[in-house]
Amino acid sequence: MTSKEIEQPTKKTVNNYEDMERDLLSMKQQLAEKEKQVQELEMKLQTKQEKEHIHILPTESVDELNKKLETQYALSRRKTMEIEDLKATMEQKDEKMIDTEKELTSLKELSETRLQEIEQLKLKLEDNNSKRLQVPVEETSETIKDESSDDVISSNKDIEMKPDDKSLTVNLQEDGKVEWSQDDVQLTSPSVDQCKEVISKLKEEHTSIILQLSSSDSIQVLIPTVLERGTINQLAIYYSSLLRDDVLSFSSQLSTNKSLIILQLTHGSMSDDGVIALAQSLQYNKTLQSLDLGYNPGITSACAQSLAELLLTNNTLNGLSLHHTNIETDGVMILIESLKTYNTLMILRLDEQHEETCSSLPYYEHIKDRLVFVE
Numbered sequence: 001m002t003s004k005e006i007e008q009p010t011k012k013t014v015n016n017y018e019d020m021e022r023d024l025l026s027m028k029q030q031l032a033e034k035e036k037q038v039q040e041l042e043m044k045l046q047t048k049q050e051k052e053h054i055h056i057l058p059t060e061s062v063d064e065l066n067k068k069l070e071t072q073y074a075l076s077r078r079k080t081m082e083i084e085d086l087k088a089t090m091e092q093k094d095e096k097m098i099d100t101e102k103e104l105t106s107l108k109e110l111s112e113t114r115l116q117e118i119e120q121l122k123l124k125l126e127d128n129n130s131k132r133l134q135v136p137v138e139e140t141s142e143t144i145k146d147e148s149s150d151d152v153i154s155s156n157k158d159i160e161m162k163p164d165d166k167s168l169t170v171n172l173q174e175d176g177k178v179e180w181s182q183d184d185v186q187l188t189s190p191s192v193d194q195c196k197e198v199i200s201k202l203k204e205e206h207t208s209i210i211l212q213l214s215s216s217d218s219i220q221v222l223i224p225t226v227l228e229r230g231t232i233n234q235l236a237i238y239y240s241s242l243l244r245d246d247v248l249s250f251s252s253q254l255s256t257n258k259s260l261i262i263l264q265l266t267h268g269s270m271s272d273d274g275v276i277a278l279a280q281s282l283q284y285n286k287t288l289q290s291l292d293l294g295y296n297p298g299i300t301s302a303c304a305q306s307l308a309e310l311l312l313t314n315n316t317l318n319g320l321s322l323h324h325t326n327i328e329t330d331g332v333m334i335l336i337e338s339l340k341t342y343n344t345l346m347i348l349r350l351d352e353q354h355e356e357t358c359s360s361l362p363y364y365e366h367i368k369d370r371l372v373f374v375e
Contacts, residue, residue: 003106005116006363007223012308017285030152031193035189039219040306044324046150046342051355052129054061061187068115095215110182116226117332118142122252137367158172159244167206174192175190175191175194176188176190176194176213177189177190178190178197178198179193180201182205183205183206183207184206184207184208184209184210184234185198185202185206185208185209186209186211186212187209187210187211187212187214187218187222188212188213189212189213189214189302190211190214190218190222191218192217192218192221194218195218195221195222195312196221198222199221199222199225201224202226202229202231204231206231206232207231207232207233207234208234208235208236209222209226209231209232209234209235209236210236210238211223211236211237211238211240212237212238212239212240213238213239213240214237214240215240216242216243216245216246219237219240219242219246219249220245220246220249220250223235223249223250223253224249224250224253227250227253227254227257228253228259229256230257230259230262231259231260232259233259233262234259234260234261234262234264235260235262235263235264236262236263236266237264237265237266237269238264238266238267238269239267239268239269240268240269240271241268241269241271242265242269242274243273243274244273244276244277245275246274247274247277247278247281248277250276251277251280251281252281253300254282255281255282255284255285256285257285257287257288258286259287259297260285260287260288261287261288261289261290262288262289262290262292263290263291263292264292265278265292265296266292266293266294266295266296267295267296268295268296268297268298269296270293270296270298270299271296271298271299271301272298272300272302272352275293275299275303275306275307276302276303276306279303279306279307279309280306280310282310282314282317283313283314284313284314285309285314285316286296286316287316288314289316289317289318289319289322290315290317290319291317291319291320292321293320293321293322293325294321294323294325294349294374295323295324295325296324297324297326298324298326298327299322299325299326299327300326300327300331301327301328301330301331301332302331302332303331304327304330304331304332304335305333305334306319307322307335307357308334308335308337311335311339311345312341314344315344316344317341317345318345318346318347319345319346319347320347320348320349321343321347321349322335322348322350322351323349323350323351323374324351324374325351327350327351329354329357331353332350332357332358333357335348335350336358336361339367339370340363340366340367345370346370347370348370348371348372349372349373349374350371350372350373350374351373351374352373352375354375355373355374356369358371358373
């Protein structure tokens with residue numbers, strides 16, 4: 001091979017190499033431009049995402065987000081259902097409240113009617129008693145004599161007022177007087193045997209018992225039995241000094257009795273010890289509506305706390321009479337305080353001397369309609 005033949009291929013090869021370099025350079029330039037375009041596109045895309053707050057998440061993150069959204073939706077749905085149930089419950093409670101208010105209004109009207117009936121019965125009872133037993137009582141005198149009814153207690157001795165405790169002591173004859181009517185029985189100075197006879201003859205139509213000038217023995221024989229029978233709705237005891245033991249003798253029967261509506265223990269029949277025992281026995285009584293303790297000079301402020309506790313416990317008593325007693329201002333304040341929370345009692349009778357003190361109380365306007373001041 002000649003030198004010319006060798007030289008020509010070499011030259012051709014060089015030319016090809018130069019062409020390739022040029023092509024490679026051109027391609028590099030084109031790649032650089034493409035990379036620049038890609039960078040520009042990436043920057044534009046990033047800017048657009050930032051403006052539109054678009055965050056492209058991996059597939060797993062999207063699935064987790066969907067699960068969270070489903071969970072939140074379920075919780076929200078559950079809360080919505082709970083709210084709907086609560087609204088329905090509140091509506092039912094509102095309806096019950098309306099029914100309760102109507103029932104309370106009806107009960108209040110009925111209670112007022114019953115109180116008026118009780119007052120009429122008390123007046124009738126007192127009127128009947130005054131016709132059958134004319135016994136003048138003067139709190140300041142030491143001796144009380146019968147000046148008007150010889151046929152009632154003609155053989156009785158004087159009724160003496162002891163100055164130390166202002167209670168009545170009655171010197172009774174062996175046998176007293178018993179009077180029957182269609183619906184009541186009245187006993188005056190009865191003996192124990194007479195009380196037993198009355199018990200044996202009592203019928204269901206005899207709903208009222210009036211006991212006057214009685215001894216402790218007669219009281220302890222008669223009262224527990226008639227209360228246990230559960231047919232008496234009115235019991236009145238006048239001019240009979242009930243000691244604590246006398247009250248305790250029928251306290252359990254009085255506590256569970258379901259017939260007695262009116263109880264009158266007046267005209268020197270009660271003192272502080274008896275009232276305290278009486279108040280304890282009446283705390284859980286469910287039927288008594290009227291309790292009259294008037295005209296008892298032996299009642300003082302010492303029993304006021306027991307009466308106040310009775311008002312806070314008993315929920316049926318709507319009339320309490322404490323006029324013509326020796327309860328002083330401190331005792332009255334204890335009783336008045338209980339009226340702020342005891343709404344059942346509609347009438348509280350007190351002596352007129354306490355009216356000025358009561359009217360100065362800051363809550364007097366809320367209770368004044370329930371107070372009656374007696375001369």
